[in-house]
Amino acid sequence: MIMSDKVKKHVDSCRFCWMCHHICPVGNATGQERNTARARALGISLVNREAIDLSEIMDNIYECATCGACVHDCITGWDPVMFTKETRLQAALDGKLPEYIEKLVDNCLNIGNAYGKTAVCDTLAASKANHSAKTDTLLLLGTDATYMACEQGNKAIKVLEKAGVSFTVLENEPDSGAQLDFLIGAADETKKQMETLKDAVAGYKTVVVYDPADAKTIKQTYKEYGIEVDADVVTYTSFVAELVESGKLEAKNSGKDVVFQDPFQLARDLEETEPARTVVSAFACLTEFLLNRGETVWAGNILMAQYMPKVIEEVAKRRIFNAKSIGQSVIVTASVSEYTALKAVAGDDVEILSLEDLILA
Ligand code: SF4
Numbered sequence: 001m002i003m004s005d006k007v008k009k010h011v012d013s014c015r016f017c018w019m020c021h022h023i024c025p026v027g028n029a030t031g032q033e034r035n036t037a038r039a040r041a042l043g044i045s046l047v048n049r050e051a052i053d054l055s056e057i058m059d060n061i062y063e064c065a066t067c068g069a070c071v072h073d074c075i076t077g078w079d080p081v082m083f084t085k086e087t088r089l090q091a092a093l094d095g096k097l098p099e100y101i102e103k104l105v106d107n108c109l110n111i112g113n114a115y116g117k118t119a120v121c122d123t124l125a126a127s128k129a130n131h132s133a134k135t136d137t138l139l140l141l142g143t144d145a146t147y148m149a150c151e152q153g154n155k156a157i158k159v160l161e162k163a164g165v166s167f168t169v170l171e172n173e174p175d176s177g178a179q180l181d182f183l184i185g186a187a188d189e190t191k192k193q194m195e196t197l198k199d200a201v202a203g204y205k206t207v208v209v210y211d212p213a214d215a216k217t218i219k220q221t222y223k224e225y226g227i228e229v230d231a232d233v234v235t236y237t238s239f240v241a242e243l244v245e246s247g248k249l250e251a252k253n254s255g256k257d258v259v260f261q262d263p264f265q266l267a268r269d270l271e272e273t274e275p276a277r278t279v280v281s282a283f284a285c286l287t288e289f290l291l292n293r294g295e296t297v298w299a300g301n302i303l304m305a306q307y308m309p310k311v312i313e314e315v316a317k318r319r320i321f322n323a324k325s326i327g328q329s330v331i332v333t334a335s336v337s338e339y340t341a342l343k344a345v346a347g348d349d350v351e352i353l354s355l356e357d358l359i360l361a
């Protein structure tokens with residue numbers, strides 16, 4: 001396996017210690033030692049030393065959510081997300097992707113998204129059609145909200161309508177490249193997908209990005225690929241917080257006790273934690289998880305549920321358990337993917353709400 005020197009250094013320098021062991025949401029959900037950063041580094045290091053073949057570790061490489069909790073906790077500064085993503089790229093180049101990943105990648109390349117979906121639900125299609133005219137502001141819904149959780153995409157539109165914002169939604173919105181970046185890392189195909197999105201948003205002054213995974217990709221990962229988007233790219237959470245603060249979005253506090261689930265892409269990658277709290281606090285009474293902001297624990301996503309659904313269910317159940325442990329039964333999310341994962345396993349004693357649910361209630 002041909003790895004860059006930088007990544008090799010991170011693999012070789014990882015001490016395979018226990019310091020990031022306890023915080024891996026996947027490792028905690030499965031209870032398996034292999035689902036930790038240290039085990040993954042050990043596996044890659046064995047491949048680099050030609051002790052085992054790359055194909056032997058690929059299932060394990062795709063069990064990482066790239067949530068960055070281990071990166072955040074590694075006091076020696078090593079980056080398991082970096083070496084995991086580069087291993088995915090190498091497997092793609094060497095033709096050693098697991099079949100179930102190859103299928104998702106093929107869907108991205110041939111259909112435009114990993115799910116292979118082309119149909120949008122009627123409600124969302126109608127809402128989008130109301131915003132087809134060109135304005136200065138583009139609302140980018142993202143693949144998950146468009147094809148897998150269209151009611152959430154619809155609510156995102158309703159919130160901006162409620163605030164009287166004039167905005168556009170693209171009829172055929174390309175994926176930001178976040179899916180390919182997760183599946184095969186920095187491949188030429190990933191860059192091409194990102195450039196397609198860049199072209200699609202050209203001419204807008206402001207691009208409001210609804211999905212935190214897309215926001216992280218466009219605001220941070222694009223720079224690593226050398227892609228510059230001309231528009232002012234803002235997260236949906238920060239845009240809505242400004243609407244609340246300026247009074248354009250009238251807030252009425254329901255007095256409901258809620259706990260806020262920070263999406264790792266906002267809290268760790270973009271270091272944006274307070275705008276969502278501004279919104280939650282305006283509409284409800286905010287409590288914090290014990291692990292919040294940059295310490296947040298990932299609660300699952302839609303993409304990984306395509307190939308490891310049981311584990312994602314367990315990941316989400318554990319986050320609900322965290323809420324119950326501090327006496328909270330209402331979880332507010334700012335990620336369409338986490339909302340979907342949590343909602344899928346929540347029993348009658350727990351309520352999962354999005355920020356939009358709070359605002360539109
Ligand atoms: S990434 Fe850091 S904390 Fe985690 S096992 Fe390696 S050296 Fe230890």
Ligand code: SF4
Nearest residue numbers: 024064065067068070
């Ligand atoms: S990035 Fe997240 S899922 Fe992957 S090893 Fe680190 S803590 Fe676990």
